[in-house]
Amino acid sequence: xxxxxxxxxxxxxxxxxxxxxxxxxxxxxxxxxxxxxxxxxxxxxxxxxxxxxxxxxxxxxxxxxxxxxxxxxxxxxxxxxxxxxxxxxxxxxxxxxxxxxxxxxxxxxxxxxxxxxxxxxxxxxxxxxxxxxxxxxxxxxxxxxxxxxxxxxxxxxxxxxxxxxxxxxxxxxxxxxxxxxxxxxxxxxxxxxxxxxxxxxxxxxxxxxxxxxxxxxxxxxxxxxxxxxxxxxxxxxxxxxxxxxxxxxxxxxxxxxxxxxxxxxxxxxxxxxxxxxxxxxxxxxxxxxxxxxxxxxxxxxxxxxxxxxxxxxxxxxxxxxxxxxxxxxxxxxxxxxxxxxxxxxxxxxxxxxxxxxxxxxxxxxxxxxxxxxxxxxxxxxxxxxxxxxxxxxxxxxxxxxxx
Amino acid sequence: xxxxxxxxxxxxxxxxxxxxxxxxxxxxxxxxxxxxxxxxxxxxxxxxxxxxxxxxxxxxxxxxxxxxxxxxxxxxxxxxxxxxxxxxxxxxxxxxxxxxxxxxxxxxxxxxxxxxxxxxxxxxxxxxxxxxxxxxxxxxxxxxxxxxxxxxxxxxxxxxxxxxxxxxxxxxxxxxxxxxxxxxxxxxxxxxxxxxxxxxxxxxxxxxxxxxxxxxxxxxxxxxxxxxxxxxxxxxxxxxxxxxxxxxxxxxxxxxxxxxxxxxxxxxxxxxxxxxxxxxxxxxxxxxxxxxxxxxxxxxxxxxxxxxxxxxxxxxxxxxxxxxxxxxxxxxxxxxxxxxxxxxxxxxxxxxxxxxxxxxxxxxxxxxxxxxxxxxxxxxxxxxxxxxxxxxxxxxxxxxxxx
Numbered sequence: 001x002x003x004x005x006x007x008x009x010x011x012x013x014x015x016x017x018x019x020x021x022x023x024x025x026x027x028x029x030x031x032x033x034x035x036x037x038x039x040x041x042x043x044x045x046x047x048x049x050x051x052x053x054x055x056x057x058x059x060x061x062x063x064x065x066x067x068x069x070x071x072x073x074x075x076x077x078x079x080x081x082x083x084x085x086x087x088x089x090x091x092x093x094x095x096x097x098x099x100x101x102x103x104x105x106x107x108x109x110x111x112x113x114x115x116x117x118x119x120x121x122x123x124x125x126x127x128x129x130x131x132x133x134x135x136x137x138x139x140x141x142x143x144x145x146x147x148x149x150x151x152x153x154x155x156x157x158x159x160x161x162x163x164x165x166x167x168x169x170x171x172x173x174x175x176x177x178x179x180x181x182x183x184x185x186x187x188x189x190x191x192x193x194x195x196x197x198x199x200x201x202x203x204x205x206x207x208x209x210x211x212x213x214x215x216x217x218x219x220x221x222x223x224x225x226x227x228x229x230x231x232x233x234x235x236x237x238x239x240x241x242x243x244x245x246x247x248x249x250x251x252x253x254x255x256x257x258x259x260x261x262x263x264x265x266x267x268x269x270x271x272x273x274x275x276x277x278x279x280x281x282x283x284x285x286x287x288x289x290x291x292x293x294x295x296x297x298x299x300x301x302x303x304x305x306x307x308x309x310x311x312x313x314x315x316x317x318x319x320x321x322x323x324x325x326x327x328x329x330x331x332x333x334x335x336x337x338x339x340x341x342x343x344x345x346x347x348x349x350x351x352x353x354x355x356x357x358x359x360x361x362x363x364x365x366x367x368x369x370x371x372x373x374x375x376x377x378x379x380x381x382x383x384x385x386x387x388x389x390x391x392x393x394x395x396x397x398x399x400x401x402x403x
Numbered sequence: 404x405x406x407x408x409x410x411x412x413x414x415x416x417x418x419x420x421x422x423x424x425x426x427x428x429x430x431x432x433x434x435x436x437x438x439x440x441x442x443x444x445x446x447x448x449x450x451x452x453x454x455x456x457x458x459x460x461x462x463x464x465x466x467x468x469x470x471x472x473x474x475x476x477x478x479x480x481x482x483x484x485x486x487x488x489x490x491x492x493x494x495x496x497x498x499x500x501x502x503x504x505x506x507x508x509x510x511x512x513x514x515x516x517x518x519x520x521x522x523x524x525x526x527x528x529x530x531x532x533x534x535x536x537x538x539x540x541x542x543x544x545x546x547x548x549x550x551x552x553x554x555x556x557x558x559x560x561x562x563x564x565x566x567x568x569x570x571x572x573x574x575x576x577x578x579x580x581x582x583x584x585x586x587x588x589x590x591x592x593x594x595x596x597x598x599x600x601x602x603x604x605x606x607x608x609x610x611x612x613x614x615x616x617x618x619x620x621x622x623x624x625x626x627x628x629x630x631x632x633x634x635x636x637x638x639x640x641x642x643x644x645x646x647x648x649x650x651x652x653x654x655x656x657x658x659x660x661x662x663x664x665x666x667x668x669x670x671x672x673x674x675x676x677x678x679x680x681x682x683x684x685x686x687x688x689x690x691x692x693x694x695x696x697x698x699x700x701x702x703x704x705x706x707x708x709x710x711x712x713x714x715x716x717x718x719x720x721x722x723x724x725x726x727x728x729x730x731x732x733x734x735x736x737x738x739x740x741x742x743x744x745x746x747x748x749x750x751x752x753x754x755x756x757x758x759x760x761x762x763x764x765x766x767x768x769x770x771x772x773x774x775x776x777x778x779x780x781x782x783x784x785x786x787x788x789x790x791x792x793x794x795x796x797x798x799x800x801x802x803x804x805x806x
Contacts, residue, residue, distance in 0.1 A: 015458045052482055055418045057489035064488065067496050068481035071474040078471035079455055085467065086460035093470050098547070144501070 001167040002034040002124070006134065006157035009043035011172050011231035012076050018042075022083045024172075024234045025129060029089055034124050036164060038134040038157040039080060041072025062107035066136070066147045070096070073133035073153070081131045091129040094119065096145070099130070101137035101156065103146045110146035112137060112155065115163035124164075132156065151212035158215050162222030169224045170238070175210055176230035177239035178203065180401040181256040185389050188402035192254060193237075196244040199254045200226075202344045202378045216241065244346055252347035252354060253399040256392050259340040262292065263315050264370065264382060265322070267306040269299065269330030276328055277306065283321050289314045293340070293373045293382060303330075307371055309382060312336055338370065339388045342380040343395060349376050361398035367391055404570040405437040405527070409537065409560035412446035414575050414634035415479050421445075425486045427575075427637045428532060432492055437527050439567060441537040441560040442483060444475025465510035469539070469550045473499070476536035476556070484534045494532040497522065499548070502533070504540035504559065506549045513549035515540060515558065518566035527567075535559065554615035561618050565625030572627045573641070578613055579633035580642035581606065583804035584659040588792045591805040595657060596640075599647040602657045603629075605747040605781045619644065647749055655750035655757060656802040659795050662743040665695065666718050667773065667785060668725070670709040672702070672733030679731055680709065686724050692717045696743070696776045696785060706733075710774055712785060715739055741773065742791045745783040746798060752779050764801035770794055 005028075007021050021039075028035055049068050053060040060068075077093035084091035100116030123130050134153030139146050148155050154171055161169035176191065178200065183189040195203075197220035204213045210228050219226040219241065229238025244250070270276060277296065284291050294308040306329075310318050315334060322332055348354045358379055362369060367390065371382040383391055396402065408431075410424050424442075431438055452471050456463040463471075480496035487494035503519030526533050537556030542549050551558050557574055564572035579594065581603065586592040598606075600623035607616045613631050622629040622644065632641025647653070673679060680699065687694050697711040709732075713721050718737060725735055751757045761782055765772060770793070774785040786794055799805065 015455060019459070049478065052418060052478075053485050056422070056482065056486040060485040061488040064481045064484045064496055067498075068478060068485070071477045071481075074474045074477075075452065075455075075471060078467045078474075079459065081467045082456050082463040082471070083459040085464040093467055095470075 002036070002164060003028060004036045004038065004157050004161040004164070004166045004169040005172065006038040006153060006170065007040065007172045007231055008153065009040045009046070010174050012039055012080070013043035015079075017231075018076070018080055019083060021172075021231060022080060022087065024231065025084065026087065026089060027234075029129060034127070036120065036124070036130045036132060036160055036166065037080070038132045038153055038160065039073060039076040040134050040153040042076055045072040045075070063144055066107045066145050069147055070133070070136040070145045073135050077131040077133040084129055084131075089129055090127065091131055092123055093131045093133065094123075095133050096136035096156070097138045097143075099132045099160065101159070102140050103137035103148065105139050105141050105146075107139070107144075107146055109149035110137060110139070112148065112159045113140050115159060117163050120160070120164060132160065151214050154212060154215040155218060158218045158222065158224050158226065161224045162218070167225065168227055169219065170227040170229055171211060171215070172229055172231040172234075173210060174230060174232055175228070176233050176236040177228050178210060178241070178255070180254065181392055181396050182258060185258065185392050186256075186396045188396065190402055191236075192239045194240045194242060194247045195254055196247060196346050197241060198244070198377055199344050199346055200241045202342070202375075203255055203257050211241070250347045251345060252351045253343050253345035253401065254347075255344050256395045256399075256401070257342045257344060258388055258392050259342070260385060260388060261312050262309045262338060262340050262382065263312045263318075264307060264309050264335040264338045265318065266333045266335065267322075267325070267329045268332070269303045270306050271328055272298075272302045272304050280306070280322075280325055283324065284310075284318065287317055287321050289318055289321070293371050293380060295371045295373075309338075309340070309371065337385045338382050339385045340380050340382055341388070341391045341395065342378055343399070344378050346377045348379075355379050357398050358395060361394045362391055365390055365394050405439070405567060406431055407439045407441065407560050407564040407567070407569045407572040408575065409441040409556060409573065410443065410575045410634055411556065412443045412449070413577050415442055415483070416446035418482075420634075421479070421483055422486060424483060424575075424634060425490065427634065428487065429490065429492060430637075432532060437530070439523065439527070439533045439535060439563055439569065440483070441535045441556055441563065442476060442479040443537050443556040444472075445479055448475040448478070466547055469510045469548050472550055473536070473539040473548045476538050480534040480536040487532055487534075492532055493530065494534055495526055496534045496536065497526075498536050499539035499559070500541045500546075502535045502563065504562070505543050506540035506551065508542050508544050508549075510542070510547075510549055512552035513540060513542070515551065515562045516543050518562060520566050523563070523567060535563065554617050557615060557618035558621060561621045561625065561627050561629065564627045565621070570628065571630055572622065573630040573632055574614060574618070575632055575634035575637075576613060577633060577635055578631075579636050579639040580631050581613060581644070581658070583657070584795055584799050585661060588661065588795050589659075589799045591799065593805055594639075595642045597643045597645060597650045598657055599650060599749050600644060601647070601780055602747050602749055603644045605745070605778075606658055606660050614644070653750045654748060655754045656746050656748035656804065657750075658747050659798045659802075659804070660745045660747060661791055661795050662745070663788060663791060664715050665712045665741060665743050665785065666715045666721075667710060667712050667738045667741045668721060669736045669738065670725075670728070670732045671735070672706045673709050674731055675705045675707050683709070683725075683728055686727065687713070687721065690720055690724050692721055692724070696774050696783060698774045698776075712741075712743070712774065740788045741785050742788045743783050743785055744791070744794045744798065745781055746802070747781050749780045751782070758782050760801050761798060764797045765794055768793055768797050
C-alpha cells in the first residue's frame with residue numbers, strides 16, 4: 001500500500017526525535033509499504049527565521065520571506081533522508097519544487113494549484129522512500145519558492161496523498177487521535193476509531209486543535225483517508241477521518257467540543273427598522289470579525305433584542321464598530337464570561353430527541369442556556385463560563401460517550 | 404559598471420554584519436552600479452548542519468548533504484534581500500538553481516559546468532540587486548542541488564563575474580587585501596595595489612589564506628578582475644588581482660610568503676639504481692601525499708642523498724610508505740623543525756640577481772638554506788624553523804618591499 005506520512009515540528013524537534021521518526025518509517029517499509037513522508041521544520045526553527053527577518057523589516061518582502069522560511073523544511077528532509085540511507089533504507093529528499101508542487105502566486109499564503117507527480121512516481125517505482133519538505137511549492141508564474149501558510153505541511157501531505165491516490169495519509173502530532181472530548185476535562189473521554197470529515201470539520205472549528213480545517217476540507221474534496229496519530233506513541237492506531245459511507249456503525253453523537261474563546265454581545269431595545277441587522281453584520285464582516293451565533297428575540301413596542309457571539313480576541317475591534325450603532329438601541333453590553341459547548345455527530349440527522357437530551361442534561365445541573373444554534377450535525381450552546389467543565393462532563397455522560 | 408561582490412561567512416556572521424553588508428551594497432547602488440552579490444552561510448551555520456548530519460552518519464549520503472548544506476546560503480541571501488527591500492532598494496534573492504548555475508554530478512565537490520544567465524540578465528535589466536546563494540548549483544543530469552566544495556562561494560562569484568562579463572569581482576573577507584608579507588611578522592608589510600594572477604597563485608599555495616587557488620585559477624581563465632578587500636573596512640580599496648599586462652609598473656618581487664607546515668624527509672646513502680626515485684615518489688603520490696620540494700645530491704660509492712618536503716600533517720602516512728624503502732638506503736630521517744620562505748614576483752623573469760640577493764640576505768643573518776627550488780616567478784627556500792620570522796623580515800628588507 002502507498003502511505004503518506006506527515007511529521008510536524010515537535011515530531012522532528014531534535015535529532016533524537018528525527019531518529020524516532022526514522023524508526024516509524026522503517027517499520028512501515030519493512031512491511032513492504034511505499035512511503036511518501038512530509039516533514040515540517042524542526043520546532044523553533046521557523047520562529048527563529050521569522051525573528052531574523054523582523055530584525056530587518058516589520059513587513060518583510062513576501063517572496064523573500066518564502067525563500068527564507070522554506071529552508072527549515074529542507075533541512076529536516078535532508079537530515080531524515082541521511083538517517084534512513086545510513087540505516088540501509090533507500091531514501092531521497094525532495095523540495096516542494098522537486099515534488100512537483102505548483103502553487104498560486106500569493107507568497108506566504110499560496111494555494112496548491114497542481115501537482116506534477118512525475119519525479120515522485122519515478123522514485124516510488126524505484127522503491128525509494130520520498131522525504132518531501134512540507135509547507136512549500138513554486139509560484140506557477142515565475143517558479144520562485146512559495147509557502148502555504150499555517151498548516152501548510154498538513155496540506156502538502158493531503159494534496160500529495162490525493163495526487164498519488166495514496167491509501168492513507170497519516171498526520172503525526174503529539175496527540176494520539178481524536179477524542180470524544182478533551183481528556184483533561186473528562187478523563188473518561190474515549191479515542192474515536194473513525195470520524196467523518198464533516199464531524200471533524202465541526203470539531204476543529206469548535207476548538208479541537210489536532211487538525212486544521214483547511215487540510216480536512218482538502219481531504220474531503222480529494223477523498224483522502226486521513227489518520228490523526230502520535231509520533232510519540234506510534235503503537236497506538238489513531239483516528240481515521242473518512243467519508244461518512246466508510247463508517248459502518250454511525251454513533252448518534254461523536255464528540256463534545258468546548259470553545260472558551262467567545263464573547264457575547266447583547267444589544268437591547270433595538271428599533272425594529274428594516275435592514276438594521278443587515279447593516280450591523282455587514283459592518284462587522286467588513287472589519288473581518290467572524291460573528292458566530294446570532295439570536296434575535298422580539299420584544300414589545302416594535303423593539304427587539306439582538307444577541308451574538310464573536311471571538312474574544314476581536315472584542316476591541318467589535319466595540320469600535322458597534323459605536324456606529326449606539327443610536328439604534330437602548331443598550332449594548334459585552335460578556336466575556338461565557339463559553340460554547342457543542343455536540344457533534346452525523347447520526348443526529350436521522351435521530352430525534354438529541355437536542356432535548358442535551359437541554360435536559362444541562363437543566364439537571366442548573367445550567368442556563370443563553371443562546372442555542374443547531375446545524376444538521378451540531379448543536380451549540382452558549383452558557384456561563386464557570387459551568388464549562390461541568391457541562392462537558394454531563395453531556396459526555398448523557399450520550400454515554402464513554403461506552 | 405557591473406560589479407559582482409562576494410561576502411563570506413564572517414562578513415554575514417550576524418544580523419548586524421548583514422546590515423553592514425547591506426550598507427556597502429547601497430553605496431555602490433547609489434553610484435549607479437549594477438550589482439550581483441554572492442553570499443555564504445552565516446558563520447557557524449554550515450558547521451552546525453554538518454554536525455547534525457554526522458549525528459546520523461559518518462559518511463552522509465552526499466546528494467542529501469548538499470540539500471542540507473545549501474540551505475545556509477539560501478537563508479543569508481533571503482535575509483540580505485529583505486534588508487535591502489525594506490531600505491528602499493529593489494533586490495531579489497536567487498538560489499544556485501535560479502541563478503542558472505549548472506554543475507557536474509559530483510555531489511559535495513561539483514564543478515561549474517555552465518551558467519544560464521537568462522534570469523540574471525532579466526533582473527539586471529530591471530535594475531534589481533541580485534543576491535545569489537553561493538556555494539551551490541544544480542546537477543546537470545538530474546537537477547538536484549549540488550555544492551561546490553571548499554571555497555565554493557568565491558568560485559560562484561568568479562564564475563558569475565565571468566559569465567556576466569562583470570567589470571569587477573570583489574571578494575570581501577576580514578582582511579583588506581594582499582600584503583607584501585604577513586603583517587604580524589613584518590609590521591612594515593605593505594598592502595599591494597595590484598598583483599598578477601600567477602603571483603597570487605604562488606602566494607596562495609605558499610600559505611596566504613585570503614583567496615583560494617581554485618578561484619584565482621578560474622579568474623585567470625575567465626579573465627575576471629578580482630579584488631580582495633575587507634567588509635570590516637570597506638573604505639580601503641583592497642588589492643586588484645589581474646592580468647600581468649594590466650599592471651603597468653611591475654615590481655621585481657611582490658611578496659614574501661612563509662609556510663611553517665612542512666616536514667623535511669632525508670634519505671641518506673640511497674643505492675643509485677635506476678627507477679628508485681620514481682618508485683618512491685609514485686608510492687607517495689598513490690598515498691595522496693603532496694611532495695613539494697625535491698633535491699638529490701650525488702655522494703660517493705654510487706650512492707645519493709634524497710631530500711624532499713611533505714605537508715607536516717602527512718608525516719605518519721609518509722613514514723608508513725617509507726617503510727617499504729628502508730632497504731634502499733642507509734638511513735631515513737624526518738625533520739619537522741623547518742619552514743619554507745618564498746619570494747614571489749613576475750618581475751624575476753626579466754631581472755637577474757634576484758636569487759643571489761636572497762641568499763646574501765639570509766647568509767648575512769647566519770641562516771643556512773637546506774633546499775632551494777625556483778620557478779619563473781618564485782624562489783622557495785627550506786630553512787630551520789627558528790629563523791622563520793627573521794628570514795621573512797630580512798628578505799622583506801633586502802627587496803625594499805616597504806617602499
